[in-house]
Amino acid sequence: MSNIEQTLSIIKPDAVERNLIEEIKSIFIKKNLKIKENKKIHITKEEAAEFYKVHQTKPFYDDLCAYLSSGPIVVMILEGNNAVLSNREIMGATDPKQAKDNTIRKLYGISIDKNSVHGSDSIENAKKEINFFFKN
Numbered sequence: 001m002s003n004i005e006q007t008l009s010i011i012k013p014d015a016v017e018r019n020l021i022e023e024i025k026s027i028f029i030k031k032n033l034k035i036k037e038n039k040k041i042h043i044t045k046e047e048a049a050e051f052y053k054v055h056q057t058k059p060f061y062d063d064l065c066a067y068l069s070s071g072p073i074v075v076m077i078l079e080g081n082n083a084v085l086s087n088r089e090i091m092g093a094t095d096p097k098q099a100k101d102n103t104i105r106k107l108y109g110i111s112i113d114k115n116s117v118h119g120s121d122s123i124e125n126a127k128k129e130i131n132f133f134f135k136n
Contacts, residue, residue: 036078
């Protein structure tokens, strides 16, 4: 029985800067996630602060917001079977050094902060995050 879900994926500034957009998109497609919508945008620090509000009590919050707003990003709605979990497996661990081989973060991540991609961590966050960037 299939469980079709949608999740949000962000190609972060470090990966956009290194022209990795098409490579990263092709990994999702090869792993059976459809890119339903995508757009390249540049968000403000205030928008990043709103997006990452769940992390506002954590010590890395300000750096995270500054980083996400530091350059263009590509936001995508990915759709597929168990898309949330599937996307997280494809991305790999937050720290590229600990990510499994052939995951996006192992292949392209520079550091724990500049780890090339973001993905929703739950169905409910996926809905919120998709709505944040793709308000219809």
